[in-house]
Amino acid sequence: MEIRLWKYEDILSISEMEKECFPQEPWSFKMLASSFESDNFTGVLAEDGAEIIGYGGITFADDSADIDNIAVSEAYRHSGVGTAILNALIQLAKTKNIKKVFLEVRVSNAAAMELYLKNGFAGVYARTRYYSDGEDCLVMVKEL
Numbered sequence: 001m002e003i004r005l006w007k008y009e010d011i012l013s014i015s016e017m018e019k020e021c022f023p024q025e026p027w028s029f030k031m032l033a034s035s036f037e038s039d040n041f042t043g044v045l046a047e048d049g050a051e052i053i054g055y056g057g058i059t060f061a062d063d064s065a066d067i068d069n070i071a072v073s074e075a076y077r078h079s080g081v082g083t084a085i086l087n088a089l090i091q092l093a094k095t096k097n098i099k100k101v102f103l104e105v106r107v108s109n110a111a112a113m114e115l116y117l118k119n120g121f122a123g124v125y126a127r128t129r130y131y132s133d134g135e136d137c138l139v140m141v142k143e144l
């Protein structure tokens, strides 16, 4: 498995994976492309040969950052890919002298919450009915 930065030509595959991994509210090609073009955003992905098997993105603002998305293809889950992507995003934040990394997770998403807790994130507060289907999110933070 190789971890590398997004290229523009990856965005179509990433948008297809978004639909599979976030069926309720996938980011569209346009949203992903607009993030990719933003100076404050960096995307990383995991590749197995020529296949993209996972991806994530982070947006930087002064001394804090937000992890926008992390997803792994179903066939590759629970084998360390999510952890590798998360670590790559955290390393990027460290190179930019970021002090706090935030993310939002659906309260029902036990797999993601476990991943974040295992990697030093802690829950800070909940946002009620944050998602369009009415689910709450937990905001989590990791201090670097």
Ligand SMILES: CC(C)(COP(=O)(O)OP(=O)(O)OC[C@H]1O[C@@H](n2cnc3c(N)ncnc32)[C@H](O)[C@@H]1OP(=O)(O)O)[C@@H](O)C(=O)NCCC(=O)NCCS
Residues within 6 Å of the ligand: 021, 022, 069, 070, 071, 072, 073, 076, 077, 078, 079, 080, 081, 082, 083, 084, 104, 105, 106, 109, 110, 111, 112, 114, 115, 116, 118
């Ligand atoms: C959340 C997600 C990114 C995790 O990716 P992954 O590659 O499976 O994660 P890892 O293999 O690195 O797992 C790291 C830890 O997370 C936890 N974890 C992962 N999958 C889990 C599951 N199905 N159930 C419970 N805990 C799980 C475990 O603690 C695991 O450590 P372990 O392997 O020692 O048990 C993946 O399940 C996914 O893409 N889900 C759909 C999209 C999504 O919900 N993204 C997160 C949005 S906030």
